Amino acid sequence: MNPSPTPVTGHEPPHVADLIVFGGTGDLSMRKLLPALYHCDRDGRLAPETRIIALSRGGLTDADLRGKVDAQVRGSVPGDDPAVWRRFVSRLRHVTLDVHSEDALHDGWRSLGELLAGHDDRDRIFYLASPPMTFGPFCRQAHRAGLVTPRSRVVLEKPLGRDLASAREINDEVGAIFTESQTYRIDHYLGKETVQNLLVLRFANAFLEPVWNSLWIDHVQITATETVGTPGRRGYYDQAGALRDMVQNHLLQLLCLVAMEPPARNDREAIRDEKLKVLQALRPISGTEADRFTVRGQYAAAPGMPGYLDEPDSSPPTGRSYQVETFTAIRAEVKNWRWAGVPFYLRTGKRLPSRRSEIVVQFKDVPHSIFPGGSPNRLVLRLQPSEGIDLHIMSKEPGAGEVALRPAPLGLSFARAFGARVPDAYERLLMDVMGGNPTLFMRRDEVEAAWSWIDPILATWDESGILPEPYPAGSAGPPSAHELLGRSGRAWHEEEPA
Numbered sequence: 194m195n196p197s198p199t200p201v202t203g204h205e206p207p208h209v210a211d212l213i214v215f216g217g218t219g220d221l222s223m224r225k226l227l228p229a230l231y232h233c234d235r236d237g238r239l240a241p242e243t244r245i246i247a248l249s250r251g252g253l254t255d256a257d258l259r260g261k262v263d264a265q266v267r268g269s270v271p272g273d274d275p276a277v278w279r280r281f282v283s284r285l286r287h288v289t290l291d292v293h294s295e296d297a298l299h300d301g302w303r304s305l306g307e308l309l310a311g312h313d314d315r316d317r318i319f320y321l322a323s324p325p326m327t328f329g330p331f332c333r334q335a336h337r338a339g340l341v342t343p344r345s346r347v348v349l350e351k352p353l354g355r356d357l358a359s360a361r362e363i364n365d366e367v368g369a370i371f372t373e374s375q376t377y378r379i380d381h382y383l384g385k386e387t388v389q390n391l392l393v394l395r396f397a398n399a400f401l402e403p404v405w406n407s408l409w410i411d412h413v414q415i416t417a418t419e420t421v422g423t424p425g426r427r428g429y430y431d432q433a434g435a436l437r438d439m440v441q442n443h444l445l446q447l448l449c450l451v452a453m454e455p456p457a458r459n460d461r462e463a464i465r466d467e468k469l470k471v472l473q474a475l476r477p478i479s480g481t482e483a484d485r486f487t488v489r490g491q492y493a494a495a496p497g498m499p500g501y502l503d504e505p506d507s508s509p510p511t512g513r514s515y516q517v518e519t520f521t522a523i524r525a526e527v528k529n530w531r532w533a534g535v536p537f538y539l540r541t542g543k544r545l546p547s548r549r550s551e552i553v554v555q556f557k558d559v560p561h562s563i564f565p566g567g568s569p570n571r572l573v574l575r576l577q578p579s580e581g582i583d584l585h586i587m588s589k590e591p592g593a594g595e596v597a598l599r600p601a602p603l604g605l606s607f608a609r610a611f612g613a614r615v616p617d618a619y620e621r622l623l624m625d626v627m628g629g630n631p632t633l634f635m636r637r638d639e640v641e642a643a644w645s646w647i648d649p650i651l652a653t654w655d656e657s658g659i660l661p662e663p664y665p666a667g668s669a670g671p672p673s674a675h676e677l678l679g680r681s682g683r684a685w686h687e688e689e690p691a
């Protein structure tokens with residue numbers, strides 16, 4: 194017999210839910226959602242009756258799905274407990290459904306309806322881990338099949354459109370079936386431990402707020418670099434590029450959390466209202482400013498590493514492949530009282546030397562120095578790897594004789610300080626959806642405000658016809674990214690030597 198989950202103490206008992214994942218056998222599901230759900234199950238955060246229903250075109254039986262999950266997911270969940278694993282896979286069901294096929298209306302939706310019949314009292318969560326053009330049709334068909342109940346929610350994976358117009362269209366289509374409070378637009382960066390800790394750091398500690406402004410802060414850097422390329426993702430990546438894939442959502446959300454005003458309450462609308470104000474205060478970048486304040490690059494072949502155009506894929510490169518940026522850096526500005534004149538540098542790219550996501554807050558130098566050789570304070574929030582926070586302060590090098598200064602970090606490593614496993618972002622976000630808490634999800638107006646800022650940059654790039662600057666795979670990105678800061682005597686924060 195499968196053991197019953199032991200609810201985690203200090204939490205409300207989990208609601209019984211049917212989690213219906215459209216794209217349920219796809220890459221995101223196998224790599225992220227199912228491992229996250231397994232961990233939630235192990236921690237007693239799934240009710241015993243909760244089911245996970247994967248929808249795909251695959252024509253699988255429940256047993257086929259369980260076998261596939263066993264083969265593809267089990268190896269990736271550290272510390273797997275065989276009894277919990279059995280309980281977890283027993284929750285899995287499969288329904289074959291293709292939103293592009295008319296038959297879906299008869300067969301797929303009917304089978305799903307039979308599975309859900311009699312369970313209208315459960316939370317019903319439709320998780321759309323599928324391309325954005327399917328969001329509207331899926332919601333319409335689910336509604337027509339009579340499966341959208343008052344307890345239903347819909348989760349939309351990014352990208353939400355490819356510009357403001359398409360994002361609005363999708364939001365309208367989904368909004369015709371689900372209310373805004375039933376709609377959860379996911380940005381997995383918001384589920385990362387350090388990102389949530391940023392709010393705690395800023396708003397639960399008194400010492401930072403007085404210096405969190407243009408009087409004390411010189412600039413902010415937000416970096417998300419990856420060593421991986423885009424093998425097998427050409428179809429998606431050619432249409433996206435780094436600006437749409439990473440900046441429009443992840444990096445802008447991080448910028449919002451750094452720059453927002455203290456909300457009056459820790460509540461869903463108060464926090465999202467403040468983030469929205471930051472997005473609306475971003476200085477538009479277009480025309481010649483886009484040339485000065487943005488950089489785009491594409492990785493080229495280097496010894497042992499393919500270039501973007503040579504990545505193995507089922508389809509060959511097209512004209513669009515030559516234009517797409519795999520790297521971008523931007524100098525943004527938040528035009529308000531607190532941040533006047535403080536640049537926010539954003540940087541992201543594929544096939545760079547390390548996988549690293551961090552926020553660096555660079556303080557100004559002391560107004561008058563009595564020691565030679567000092568450097569300004571810097572606060573580094575590490576999102577990954579080794580999640581934690583370092584405050585670099587000036588310190589005296591031990592020893593007699595002349596006073597020599599050296600920057601040294603006051604460090605908080607989450608793993609060391611709390612001894613706990615840092616949960617994956619999806620665990621947190623899935624539990625928030627199940628608990629009905631949308632604070633860490635993007636509201637419609639936020640998504641659209643972010644696109645409003647991105648669109649003119651995209652338009653300028655497209656109109657220029659200039660190809661992205663090549664950088665060798667494995668290098669630190671195109672030289673212009675360094676010039677973007679170098680012009681004002683600044684430099685990117687690079688990894689500290691181990």
Ligand code: BG6
Nearest residue numbers: 351381417419438439443550577
């Ligand atoms: C996704 C992008 O949203 O984020 C991917 O589509 C990217 O291209 C990924 O690789 C990065 O996420 P993380 O959590 O690994 O930094």
